[in-house]
Structures are given as C-alpha cells and as structure tokens.
Amino acid sequence: MTKLDPESRAAARGLSDLTIRNLFIIPTIAFLIIFNIFPLLYSLAYSFTDFRASTNAPANFVGLQNYRDLLSDPFIWKNFSITAKYVLISVTGQVFVGFGLAMLLNRSIPAKGLITTLLLLPMMLSMAVVGLFWKLLYDPNFGIINYFLGLDKFEWLADPDMALYAIAIVDIWMWAPFVMLLSLAGLSAVPKHLYEAAEIDRASGLYTFFRITLPLVAPILMIAIIFRTMEAFKTFDLAYVLSSQPTTELIAIRLYKMAFQEWQTGMSSALAYIVLIMVVAITNIYVKYLNKVKAR
C-alpha cells in the first residue's frame, strides 16, 4: 500500500479548494468581460470611424474628428446642461422627500411595516410604463393633477420650461422611496443613548438633528445620493416616454437618437465615450467625498 499524498487525498474528498474557487469565480468574470469590456473596446474602435450601422459601407478611420465635432457642438452642450439641471432637481427632491419620510417613519407609528412596504410601490414600477400613465395624470384637459391642485388648464408637458420639472416630479415620486429605505436603515442604526444624553443636556430638537442625527446618517445618505445621481444621469425611458421637447432632451436621449434613429454609429460611439468618462469622473468625486464623510 502506498501512502496517499495530500493531493490525491484532496481528490478523494471531492474537488480541491482551488478548483472550486476557479469554478465559482471564473465564469462570472469571463461573462462580465465578454459582455462589458469587449463591447466597450468595440465601440472605442468605432468611435474613431464614420461607420453607419444602417449601411454596408465599410468604416473609414477618421481619427479624433468625431470627438472634435461633438465637443464643439453647442447642441451637445445644451443636452449636457439639461441633464445637469435634471439631475440636480430630481436628486435634491428625492433626498428631501425620502429623508423627510424616513424621519417621520422613524417613530412609533401604527402599521409601520405595511406603510413602509406600500410606500415602496412606486419603485417597483416600470419607468417607461409609469411615465406613460403620468401623461394622463398631467393632461391639461382631463388630468387629475390639475383638477386636484385647482390649476385649470395648466400645461405641464407642453410648456418647454415646465416639462423638465414635470419629468423630475415623476422621478422624485418613483425614487424618493429608495432614499427613504436607505435613510431608515441609517436612522435605525443611530445608537439610542446619544439621544438620551442629548435629552439630559436639554439640547433642542434642531441641535440634536444637526449634531447627532444628520452626521451619523450622512454616509448612508451619501450612498443613496451616489446611486440616484448615477441613475438620474442615465435617465432615458422616463423622459423619452413623457416628452419630446427639445428642452427635455437629456444626454441619453440624444445618444439614443444619434445611434438608432440617425444611425451615426461612429459618432454616437464617441459621444458614448464622452458620457462614460463623465459618469466615471462624477462617481469618483462622490466616492472621494463619501470617504471624507465616513472618516469624520
């Protein structure tokens, strides 16, 4: 009888740890590389060409021409400034409404669990389908919003200045619950003894809020803000379904039109890259800020 060496002993006990690790991890990594990195390289290559996916004409290499054209196009900058305005309005709104709701819910309220679940309903809906239905709610002639607010024939979506706010309102309605959920998690993690100490010191409600509650919830609120900013920056469906005003043409909509309606594949790949660089830059700034908040 020969002695079993460690390797065959491992074999006798099934797969080795190394094999299991590779078996568990490699498919996911490979999958993500194939469906994320590879397409990105693909479109990077196209961004230097004048390729149009609607024709069979071969792609010509045009160097940085696409990038130069895009960055000097005032309409693209207009799309970016609309997007910035939209992100600012909707994320601010979500933080105020969501955090406010969480503050209200963070006390002894009857049927709290049920209320929390019901408040999450808007988040579960399809943005495109909901956006469509809000068109009916906003309708100047028979929408219930004007009726309940007593606004008569107020134009929400046809008014170029109002339309962006109208879209942001729907976004706030849908995603304030997300901020609420995260804030609730944060609020429930604040140690109770801090409030008791504040009470003994007869600290005012405002003082308690700004000195205890807010600083301790700040990191998780930042996470909510990061997620919502990234998502708002990418907004396509909601705005696309609700309005076709030039004043509501977010960058994602411009990108979609350029790629799949005008079929400027090369040019739109370049724009996609510009957007990508911006998203990564914004995320980085946020994450740096988040780490600062956490360190405090």
Place this chain on the structure above:
Amino acid sequence: MAGVRTPQEKWTNRVAIVAVFVALAIMLTPIYWIAATSFKPRNLATTIPPTVVFQPTVSPFVKLFTKRSQLRDQPSAEEYAAAPWWEQMVFDGGEKVVRNGKTGEVRSSGYGDRFTNSLIISIVSTILAVSMGTLTAYGFSRFKVAGEDDWLFFILSTRMLPPVVVAIPMFLMYRVVGLNDTHLGLIILYTAFNLSFSVWIMKGFIDEIPREYEEAALVDGYTRMQAFFKVVLPEALTGMAATAVFCFITAWNEYAFALIMTNRNAQTAPPYIPSQVGSGLPDWTVIAAGTLLFLIPVAIFTFLLRNHLLRGMSFGAIRK
C-alpha cells in the same frame, strides 16, 4: 426614538402620524388611479371632474388582449346575441374583435405574448444572476484571490455604464451573432446587468456566515462542495431572496435594451405598452389595464419576499 413622554411630544407624534398618512395618500394616488382607470368604460376615463364612483367593467382587459377594429355597421341582433360576453363588450364600445379570415380565430393584440416574454426573460435572468452571483460571492469570501479588491471594483464598475452606451456595441455584436430579437439575447444582457449587484450584495451576506459552520462540516467528512450546498447555502437564503427581488424588478422593468434589441419575437411589455398610444386619441383604459396587469407579478413577488427585502436592504446598507 425615545418614548413619548411630555404632552408636547405626544402632540408632535400625532402630527407625524397625520403627515405619514397624507404622504401615503399622495404617493399612492397615481397607483390607485391606474387601478381605477383600468376598470372604467372608455368614456369615463377622461372626465372632469374625475369619475370616482362608477360601475366597474372588465372591458379594458378584454380589449387589451384582442385585436380590434372600428365597427362600421352595427352588428345584427342575432350576431350580437350569438357572440360571447366579452365580444359583446367590444361591440358596446363601438368596435369589433378581428378574427382570422379562414379559421375564425380571434386575433390577439400581442400583449399576452409580450407579457409571457417578460416573464420568461425576467425569471431566467434573475435565477442566473442570483445563482452565479452567490457562487462568485462565496469564492471571493472564502478563498484567497489575487487582486480581490480590484476584481470586486471591476465587477461593480460594470454597473456604472449608462445602458445606451453599452447598447450600441451590443447591438452590433448581437447582429453579427444573430442574438437580436431573441429571448436568449435579452436574458444574457439582463443577467450581465444584474450580476454585479448580485455579487456585491451576496458577498456581504456570506461574509457574515461564520466559517466555523463549514469547518465543522468538513471535519464531519463533508466535501467542500457538500459543505457549501448543505451548510452555507441555507444560511444565505435571505440574502438571495432580497437580491432576487432587486434583480427581478430591474429585469422586469427594463426599457432601453428591450426597445433597441427586440422587435416582434422577443419584445417585452415595457416598450410595447407605450407603443400602443399611437397618434390618435389613446384609449387610456386599455393602457391602464396593461399597466396594472404588468405591476401585479412584481408586486406579488416583492410582497412575498418583503421581510427578506427590508432585512436584506438594511443589512447590506449598514455594512457598507
């Protein structure tokens, strides 16, 4: 929060309760309105003042599933009497159900097919994303991986891209390999999209499961695989449920990729419903019916797993 003690606190607590209920009413009004509209006859959908009390009808749902055309001549009394109740409803609305010339079969609107597509694609991609994510999370949690943090960041970063950015090259790739307008094509896309989220949430959960559990199982003569399936996996179920809710919601509601990558064969409901508005006067009752039906699966799924969801969410959130 500290318990209610002074009269002033009692008063503020009451105000808070009222405020919560007002907020709840405002948040739920649009959803209630969708539900109410989907049971209205067409002429009551767009009245001012809004119709609140009405005789409910299922005619919007009948219309949702059938192909219809404008009625030119009133149907004869016999024809009307011979028709099934749901067809009579369509007659009453001034339309008729379109039938196949030869077989006389009722032509469907396509909503049913889109709904089925949504179900197939969302369920399969959720299962794939959660199971692959759980395995990968276990791999990262229990074994040494060179450059672990970098890999995890790479996995997360795949979620940062706006869908439209990825859509252009994916569209071209899919066209080459013939995955455009197929179920498999969307399943792969949604799995890739949800996988990063799944790995991250599951890593948090599995990190929390004590290693001693598996070590004890290994001592008892289990293999690593058996220990994983019989000991770790049952402990991770809450996390998997919470992850599944989020993956399902995302896949169920996805619009941009579905709009770009599908046509007739594999189209899901989110791009289909808005396309039914058309240029004329839209029938809002049908759109409401389609929206309400579409909400039901995701609401049921979330409701069933709600406790896992709330626990899973706060868990993952606090850990970060």
